[in-house]
Amino acid sequence: MSNSNPLGDTPHARGTGAGSGLGAGSTTDQLTSRAHEGLDSLADRANVAERLVRNKAARVGEQANHAADRAREKSAQVRQTVSEYTGENPMMALAMAFFAGVLLAAIARR
Numbered sequence: 444m445s446n447s448n449p450l451g452d453t454p455h456a457r458g459t460g461a462g463s464g465l466g467a468g469s470t471t472d473q474l475t476s477r478a479h480e481g482l483d484s485l486a487d488r489a490n491v492a493e494r495l496v497r498n499k500a501a502r503v504g505e506q507a508n509h510a511a512d513r514a515r516e517k518s519a520q521v522r523q524t525v526s527e528y529t530g531e532n533p534m535m536a537l538a539m540a541f542f543a544g545v546l547l548a549a550i551a552r553r
Contacts, residue, residue, distance in 0.1 A: 529536040
């Protein structure tokens with residue numbers, strides 16, 4: 444017995460030897476190759492999508508930071524304006540605060 448194959452069959456009988464044409468081995472290789480190509484293509488598309496999402500997230504983050512900066516600046520301006528007004532008109536500011544408190548108390552009782 445010159446064949447040391449544990450199954451006892453010849454390579455030609457399994458369809459993987461020389462001259463077997465499109466045997467099981469080549470079909471499996473083709474399917475494996477196609478599966479790898481498909482996975483590679485899917486991975487490439489996923490990488491592109493990830494880059495797009497990261498870029499969009501970065502732009503949205505920058506826009507949010509700009510909006511927060513503008514809000515802080517506007518808040519500082521309003522604070523400055525209120526501070527100047529109350530310094531120049533303390534009695535009017537006190538009266539407005541009193542009536543605002545009365546109005547809020549009336550709303551809170553309902």
